[in-house]
Amino acid sequence: MPHSVASEGSPASHKDNEVLPDAPPATDAPNGDQKNEGAAAEKTTAGVKLEDLFDDDDDDDNEFPASSAPVETKTEEAPGPAPVQVDTETMLAFYQRLFPFRYLFQWLNHGIVPSPDFGNREFALTLQNDAYLRYQSYPTADLFRKDILKMNPSRFEIGPVYNRNPRDRKTLGAGQLKPLAKELVFDIDLTDYDDIRTCCTKANICEKCWAFVTMAIKVVDTALRQDFGFQHILWVYSGRRGAHAWVCDPRARTLPDDRRRGIAGYLDLIRGGTSSGKRVNLKRPLHPHMNRSLEILKPYFAQTTLVDQDTFASTEQAQRLLSLLPDKGLNDSLRRKWESAPDRSSTNKWADIDALAKTGKSSTLNPATLRDAKQDIVLEYTYPRLDSEVSKKMIHLLKSPFVIHPGTGRVCVPIDIRNIERFDPLSAPTVTQLLSEIDSWDADHPSNGAAEVPEGEGSVPNASDAGGSRKLQDYEKTSLKPYIDYFRSFIASLNQEERDGKRERNEQTAPEVKSESMEF
Known part of the structure; x- marks a missing residue:
């Protein structure tokens, strides 16, 4: 229609x-x-290229291949x-x-x-x-x-x-x-996770790899609130x-x-490319931000990295995992075990690290060093990968x-x-979808059409409604409503602080008024 x-x-x-x-x-x-x-x-503004001023998420919409075109895929990846x-x-x-x-x-x-x-x-x-x-x-x-x-x-x-x-x-x-x-901004893009997500690549996303964005939001949001106020x-x-x-x-x-x-x-942790060796190498004791981030990310590593992505299932990724472990004797034992069982899952391979470490086969293994290396691995595979230039x-x-x-x-x-x-x-x-929802709502409610005002102008009485109830704005007839309602509540909280701050500044700068006695 x-x-x-x-x-x-x-x-x-x-x-x-x-x-x-x-x-x-x-x-x-x-x-x-x-x-x-x-x-x-x-093309330039004060020496900055125009393309560098825009968020990178939209640089190449050709990343969406036609369904009939050949698509670079990983394990059973659906076409984009x-x-x-x-x-x-x-x-x-x-x-x-x-x-x-x-x-x-x-x-x-x-x-x-x-x-x-x-x-x-x-x-x-x-x-x-x-x-x-x-x-x-x-x-x-x-x-x-x-x-x-x-x-x-x-x-x-x-x-x-x-x-x-x-x-x-x-x-x-x-x-x-x-x-x-200008607002302080941050950008999270799933293409930065292409080396560790196995379900999708490039512009393709699914519920499994969106978990990387979810965990990144949690870590960044918590740090911004707790560490910067x-x-x-x-x-x-x-x-x-x-x-x-x-x-x-x-x-x-x-x-x-x-x-x-x-x-x-402060929020940047993952350094270098996948071929540049260890990308996370933190000093101990860990900074409180890293300790807190580890606690947030451990459950995601167990579910997203080991189960949903099964990241270490391939020989290449298994070798990458071994390269991040600190002991040669342990690595050799793990390599032999995994070569004898090529279909071993990532969850089992991760458990094998502690299991073989406890056998005492490596005389040079330092338990504290192994623990630290495993923490670094968890962070390398789950910590937010931000496009820091945006910020x-x-x-x-x-x-x-x-x-x-x-x-x-x-x-x-x-x-x-x-x-x-x-x-x-x-x-x-x-x-x-949204425009169709408006058409469907209007068809089902012919006596309560759209208000004849621009969006956001406020309530408009419905003259045809004896009860005086207002006509709905078009967004209220659609699935966009909860998102705009959330945005409105966010703005109300922000602008309340703006008003309180201005009132406080006015009170601090107001001239002092001396109190004088009144005579009758």
Whole structure:
């Protein structure tokens, strides 16, 4: 059933190879009469390549092979999903009817009254022809929504808050436009686990390998809260094979790049490639963060690494495991045992390490050294593998929550950290599914249609309803509702802290009022 779209949102037509110009002045809307500029001028910003500013999760949507094409597989790997092409009409209907513009504004604005926190924020639009339109900014949520409907981008990224309006950068002197704030962000991508996941590769994911993302989120979230004192951490599904963290505390947003590098380094553990020898070699006694992480990760190692992935089943991985053990005599005994039983499972091979160590066949074995090596192995196969470059620079652009992933058609929905174990990326709603859910709901409830207001404007009485109950907004008719409700509760908590902080600062800076006696 076709989905109706308003004429005001009709996308502007663009030539296939057109590179769009910079944003126009804030008083003018983008239009097709602007003079085009060369692509090279937009490829760098202060010496940083444009492609380095975007999250890596979407770099190659050709990783989705056609079902009929040969696919590089591992053990009984299912073929990857075919690329999903979201047509412009469907995308426009999503922006008009479902995208939470008002709540995204409140999140980035840190309140309901427009402020420079939103007005000086950079947005970068990826248009339907893959051209980038950078340095966009919007003083209000309504103008933001209007421009997105006009441009109908396939997605958009969020950048930093600048000291001046980023649209004006060409009228400013060199070095006058400076980033002031941006959420501290982290990126987890399952392709970084390809050397240890046996169920899927590249863009393919399943419940078994998504466990790597789950355990990574747990470790990173715990460290950010307990070791750095951050509270407002929004985790968002990337729409395909990973997750992003947005640390939104006021203190996190104003961190300079050197502090961001420090936090990224604190969380960085896996070093080098798979052929570079031991990738985890920690000093003892372990840092409290590593001790805590081990306790979180041990159950995942037992289930995900040893059972679900059966990581050490292959001869190559078994040899890799042996190379990480510290005693030659023990290694020789294990090698002989495993060569005599080539089908031995990873769980049994891991148990064999302690079993053969207890036999005393190796006179050089140090039990403490073996214990430490096993702990390092658990961490090497389960500890978060972060794209730390994403976290180190305030100017890095990251895909917005709630946009559509162009390769899967799935919405980049928030992940409720309280129910992280229950999150299923393959159940995240797709744009076509959501629009169909609206049609189905409207067909079943003909007397209670959509409210005639933009999303997020608030309750609207239903004049046709004698009880005065409001008409539902379109997202409330769909499986997107719990994700937007969670986002709203996150924003409410964050903005409450913003208000409390401003009130506290005002009280601290208020002039002292001397008390004087009153005479009657």
